Each structure stands twice: as structure tokens, then as C-alpha cells.
Amino acid sequence: MSLPSLSVVPIFATPFAVMELPAALPTTPVVAQLLARHAAAKLGTAPAAARLCYESRDDLLEWNEEPVRQLCSEILRGVWSTVAAVTTLTSEQLATLSMQARGWFTVIQQNGCVQAASHPLTAWCGIYCLEAPQPSAERSDSGVVRLYESRLGTMFSDATNSALRVPFNHGHSSWRAVPGQLAVFPGSLTHEIPLVRSAGPLTLITVRTRFVGPGQEGLSRW
Amino acid sequence: MVGPALRLSPAFAVPILQTRRDSSEQLNRALETLFLERESDEYRNPTPSHTPQAETFESRFNLFRWPEPCIQELRRFVLDNIAQAVIQTTTVTPEELSRLKFQNHTWFHITRYAGSFVAHNHPLASWSAVYCVRAGEEVREHPQSGLLRFFDPRQGANAYLDAANEHLHPPFALRSLDLRLTAGDLVVFPSYLFHEVTPFHGADMRITVATNCWFV
Numbered sequence: 001m002s003l004p005s006l007s008v009v010p011i012f013a014t015p016f017a018v019m020e021l022p023a024a025l026p027t028t029p030v031v032a033q034l035l036a037r038h039a040a041a042k043l044g045t046a047p048a049a050a051r052l053c054y055e056s057r058d059d060l061l062e063w064n065e066e067p068v069r070q071l072c073s074e075i076l077r078g079v080w081s082t083v084a085a086v087t088t089l090t091s092e093q094l095a096t097l098s099m100q101a102r103g104w105f106t107v108i109q110q111n112g113c114v115q116a117a118s119h120p121l122t123a124w125c126g127i128y129c130l131e132a133p134q135p136s137a138e139r140s141d142s143g144v145v146r147l148y149e150s151r152l153g154t155m156f157s158d159a160t161n162s163a164l165r166v167p168f169n170h171g172h173s174s175w176r177a178v179p180g181q182l183a184v185f186p187g188s189l190t191h192e193i194p195l196v197r198s199a200g201p202l203t204l205i206t207v208r209t210r211f212v213g214p215g216q217e218g219l220s221r222w
Numbered sequence: 223m224v225g226p227a228l229r230l231s232p233a234f235a236v237p238i239l240q241t242r243r244d245s246s247e248q249l250n251r252a253l254e255t256l257f258l259e260r261e262s263d264e265y266r267n268p269t270p271s272h273t274p275q276a277e278t279f280e281s282r283f284n285l286f287r288w289p290e291p292c293i294q295e296l297r298r299f300v301l302d303n304i305a306q307a308v309i310q311t312t313t314v315t316p317e318e319l320s321r322l323k324f325q326n327h328t329w330f331h332i333t334r335y336a337g338s339f340v341a342h343n344h345p346l347a348s349w350s351a352v353y354c355v356r357a358g359e360e361v362r363e364h365p366q367s368g369l370l371r372f373f374d375p376r377q378g379a380n381a382y383l384d385a386a387n388e389h390l391h392p393p394f395a396l397r398s399l400d401l402r403l404t405a406g407d408l409v410v411f412p413s414y415l416f417h418e419v420t421p422f423h424g425a426d427m428r429i430t431v432a433t434n435c436w437f438v
Binding site for chain 2: 047049050111113115116118120121122138139140141146148150152153154155156157162172187188190194195197220
């Protein structure tokens with residue numbers, strides 16, 4: 001039997017960008033230590049359970065410490081690169097946009113997690129990994145960022161549509177956070193960090209961003 | 223100023239039915255004893271649909287075929303309530319329902335410290351239900367421990383929020399629904415609805431029975 005030639009393309013695709021930030025690497029350990037000290041000071045005498053996951057206020061992009069400013073600047077550049085790669089905007093058009101962004105950091109210890117959430121009023125979300133524990137042999141999703149399936153799924157399942165290959169398959173998608181890497185994806189995408197089962201902190205910086213064109217009315221405050 | 227009369231109704235609504243079995247202590251004790259006795263490879267689900275966790279035991283899907291009286295008592299309670307859910311939410315009459323063949327996959331979960339179940343739904347089923355045999359320790363420091371969380375199916379609707387849509391009344395609110403089950407509680411919901419069990423931080427265990435039903 002000869003098969004017809006066919007063209008299969010992914011429609012309704014979600015952009016998910018992962019990139020190394022070489023310029024951020026030298027400052028990453030310094031910032032990780034700084035953030036760990038900040039978290040420890042804020043947690044103070046908090047109960048042990050509360051220490052499993054520390055999430056800072058979303059004012060990280062306003063911090064004055066130079067290593068933090070440098071690192072965050074690289075993260076935001078990574079978001080710009082993603083926008084340039086996935087939109088039809090020319091570089092001239094992109095240059096007319098101004099970015100609005102909020103940022104915070106999260107330190108997740110063994111047995112800590114971040115509940116599923118999406119970010120309203122956000123076009124793009126970026127997650128940069130500063131440090132990560134070893135994967136857990138017992139729990140494959142330990143230390144990953146899990147992005148929830150966002151397409152309206154079919155409730156009809158058979159032997160073929162349940163075995164679709166990437167990128168057509170249904171189900172959640174996971175990114176194992178690697179120190180020095182930035183992941184960028186739509187802010188509307190629900191994501192979570194499942195329970196971390198390995199020892200050692202998972203330290204992440206998250207930014208939520210949106211872009212305002214010339215003459216556009218202001219967006220609501222965050 | 224007197225405005226025109228408004229008629230406000232929930233369109234695209236998701237039916238969630240909650241009930242409770244009165245005096246369920248004896249039944250739950252019998253179920254717990256039986257499940258703990260059978261928490262072994264012989265009774266473990268051999269083909270789990272999700273990556274198994276050591277902290278969560280999932281049984282085979284034939285639970286309601288077990289002949290033990292406690293299982294059959296639970297079967298009647300769960301399936302009767304699912305039948306009620308169908309009657310209350312559809313145009314199917316009790317007579318029509320009685321002519322349908324009521325199929326189910328039913329299993330139990332035993333979840334210990336750090337166990338959870340990733341967000342999922344159940345293709346090829348119409349109604350699902352969860353019965354709570356044992357709620358597990360409630361940990362004050364972890365208010366989100368061991369919750370049954372239903373995700374809002376209106377995905378993306380909360381991507382733009384302002385003062386006029388941020389605080390909608392239930393059932394219009396754009397957020398997930400968290401339920402903390404207690405022993406004897408039953409929740410019935412459409413199988414298409416995504417749901418998860420959040421990480422359990424109790425020192426003991428959380429035991430539930432879940433079922434997926436379809437009608438032929």
C-alpha cells in the first residue's frame with residue numbers, strides 16, 4: 001500500500017522557550033546566596049513547615065543590589081528575545097514597545113511545592129533557575145515546573161489519539177529547571193512546582209511581563 | 223433610577239453534587255481495615271495512567287466487584303447518588319435511567335505524607351465521584367494539604383482581571399474550587415472536569431474511593 005504524501009503541522013501551538021543566559025551565569029551563585037540570606041531573614045522564627053517554600057514580594061526588579069539588577073536585566077532580555085522570535089512584530093515595531101514587569105523569587109526546600117496558578121494581566125512569564133537539587137529517583141516530577149495542558153481536551157479517547165507524539169500529544173508538559181536556564185511561556189498558562197523530594201533548595205526567579213505600544217491606554221495596575 | 227428587570231443566570235455551569243453518609247463511622251472503619259490489609263502488589267493497579275508515587279497506593283479498578291459487605295454497602299451509596307446526580311441534572315427520567323447499563327471503574331487510594339495526585343480528568347466516562355473514608359490529619363501550618371481541587375474549565379477567562387470582574391460571586395468566580403473532604407463525604411462531578419489532590423502533609427494517611435461511570 002502506498003501512502004499519500006502528507007503535510008502535518010502543529011496548529012494551536014503554545015510557545016515555550018528555553019535558553020541559557022551566559023551573561024547571567026557569573027552573577028547567578030552570588031544572587032542565589034543573597035536571596036537565600038534574604039529568605040532566611042524574612043522567615044525568622046517561622047514554623048518549620050512555613051520554611052518549605054518561601055516566596056518573596058513581587059518587587060525584585062526594584063532591588064538596588066547590582067548583581068540582582070544585572071541578572072534580572074538578562075532575564076528580561078530573554079523575554080524580549082522570545083517575543084521577537086514568536087511574534088510577527090519587526091524589530092522596529094518591537095523597539096516602540098515598553099515592557100512592564102514584576103518579579104519575585106521562590107526558594108523551595110525538600111517537601112515544599114508551589115500550587116498551580118496562572119498570571120492575570122500578563123502576556124509572558126519567565127522562570128529563571130538559580131539552583132536546583134538533584135532529580136529524585138523515587139519521584140520523577142521532583143524539581144520540575146509543570147505546565148498544564150491548555151487545549152480543550154477531547155473526552156473521547158481510543159488507541160490512536162491517546163498515543164499522539166509530541167507536539168500533538170495531550171497532557172501536561174514539564175521543564176526540569178536547570179541552573180542558568182530561563183524558560184518563557186504565556187502568562188495565562190497554568191503551572192505549578194510539584195513537591196520537591198530531593199535535598200537542597202530549588203531557587204527560582206519569576207517575572208511576569210507585558211508590553212505597551214505607543215498611544216495605548218494604560219493597563220490595570222498589578 | 224429604576225433600571226430594567228434583569229435576568230441573571232449561570233450559563234456553562236458545572237454541576238458539583240455533595241452529600242454525606244450519615245453514621246458512616248462503622249462503614250469507614252471496615253473499609254479502612256480492608257484497604258490496609260490489601261495494600262499490596264496483588265491489589266495494586268498494574269497499569270496506572272500516571273507516574274505512580276511511593277506515597278500513594280492505587281488499587282485495581284474493580285473495587286465494586288469485591289463481595290465484602292462494606293464494599294457493597296459503599297457501592298449502593300455511591301452509585302445511588304450518581305444516579306440521583308444524573309436525574310437532577312439531565313432530562314433523563316428514573317425509568318429511562320433504569321433501562322441503562324451502569325458501568326464503573328472504581329478504586330481506592332491510600333495517601334501518606336508527601337503524596338499527591340496530579341491534575342487530570344477521565345476520558346470515556348460521564349460522571350466521576352470521590353468518597354472520603356478517612357480525611358487524614360489536618361495540618362494547621364499547611365492549609366492546602368490534601369485538598370481535592372477542581373480547576374475552573376473556563377481556561378483563560380481570568381487572564382484579564384480588573385475591579386469589575388475580579389470579585390465575581392459564586393458561581394461566576396474565576397477560580398478553582400477547593401474541597402476539604404471529611405470522612406463520609408461524597409462528591410459527584412462531570413468526568414471532564416480537571417481535578418487534583420494537593421500534597422498531603424499529615425502524619426497519618428488519607429483514604430479515598432474514586433469511581434468513573436458510563437452508561438450504555
